[in-house]
Amino acid sequence: MTIKVVFCWSDISGYMAACWLALHKLPEVDVFVVAFQARTETAFSDQLMQGIPCRLLDIQERQDTNLIKRLVLAESPDVLVLCGWLHKPYRQLAFTSEFHETGLIMTMDTPWWGTWKQHLASWFLRSYLQRINSVVVAGERSWQYASRLGIQPANIARGVYGIDYDAWSPLWEKRIQSEWPRSFLFVGRYVPIKGVDVLVKAYQIYRSQVSHPWNLVCCGQGALESKLEGQPGIENRGFLQPTEMSQVWQSAGAFILPSRFDPWPLALIEAAAAGLPIICTDTCGSAVEVIRPWYNGLIIPQEDPTALAQAMLTLHQEYAELSIWGKRSQQLAAPYAANIWVRRWQQIIHNTYQANTVKKNPSKLVNEQLN
Structure with missing residues (x-):
């Protein structure tokens, strides 16, 4: 039947x-x-x-x-x-x-x-x-x-x-074939609810604290796009179709989602499936399922640029562990x-x-x- x-x-x-x-x-x-x-x-x-x-x-x-x-x-x-x-x-x-x-x-x-x-x-x-x-x-x-x-x-x-887990899961293996990327990635709408303004402020603080800061790659579009323009170290790729994103995910070293409110963001699941360490706010509903602090990522308060900058600095300093954190992320994303x-x-x-x-x-x- x-x-x-x-x-x-x-x-x-x-x-x-x-x-x-x-x-x-x-x-x-x-x-x-x-x-x-x-x-x-x-x-x-x-x-x-x-x-x-x-x-x-x-x-x-x-x-x-x-x-x-x-x-x-x-x-x-x-x-x-x-x-x-x-x-x-x-x-x-x-x-x-x-x-x-x-x-x-x-x-x-x-x-x-x-x-x-x-x-x-x-x-x-x-x-x-x-x-x-x-x-x-x-x-x-x-x-x-x-x-x-x-x-x-x-x-x-x-x-x-x-999610299409089979499309994401090979990216960890590809990433470890060379030196783990030193870069942060944000994927989402450029709107206040996603905390794009907080991300820019936090990244500026992070850059001031290290001698060799990682780049921040942003993919999306929206009303706050102008806040990304002209910022040292921030690269705005604009909105990309899923078929265009594979290389972007592979080239990332960690994923950031600084949302003010996000019921159950699939971006966290996809980032985990791609084998990335993750930083997100405690308002991201899917963090309950796929983020374990200091195991595969960090969870921070919303609207706190200082806390976000500290989390970015932490991953920068924990560079040697990031591939391990990324592999753990994949295990947590596999059920989806x-x-x-x-x-x-x-x-x-x-x-x-x-x-x-x-x-x-x-x-x-x-x-x-x-x-």
Whole structure:
């Protein structure tokens, strides 16, 4: 039996494309993706979705509730995956009568911070969450939030995201074939929430403390790009497609993510898979899963240029250990490989379909098992 699953997603990305493609190759699962075309700040190529049955929505279409409903109805899904609750046209699908017989999965990566808005969320989202069969969270912090929303632990699974681990893992071996690079790397949007301004200040402090400072390579684009220009030692590569990034990752000696807020940044997972030591702030949700202080990286407070500069200095001084730290990073990233993601999601989809079938029509499941 083949289960038809439709993902209603936000922006496309290289990591999710790799996961969807791997899932699409399974004969037991028929995949279709409705997603946004890339935003200006990321500008991922639509070619990332090559080989994946999909419909990408432009800026106007993504707000068209009737269009989205028609697109999903045309696929007749057994299981429908909705990314969170923020995008109203997706959220409204849970209340569409045509999908009352469809298994519903909600994904979330928002961490629990205990804000008053989060305390009220279970009340505002009650009717929506009551229609959801399963919730898949990114990591431990979002598991805590899902639990506080009233989702039963038996209906919460971990592992929203995965990466193309096989594309990243050879980079450590290539890196150690010569002298380990003496450089820092930042990959992300050039926006305040990513702490780009903090990064520039910290790098200036770091440069003042050593006689032979490492370069800082930055890849991305955004409103704060001007802060990188004309800064000694900072090299702005701009936004690069995933296929253009391999040499950049290989040439890096350590990765930095100084975010002010980052629910579950995949950049940390990719950096770890690439075999890099990592510096990040404690607001980066995925640090819980892939960073172990003084084992493969360092975790610092947000908005603290002095602490970030000290972390950069520490890696500079621990240069002889960086290849070891990088290898440890790969071990922590390995569970997020696309092939593992597929096995995880195949089980989640199957369990959701089965539980929903039993709930709606017990005799249907019995007949399918007999056949």
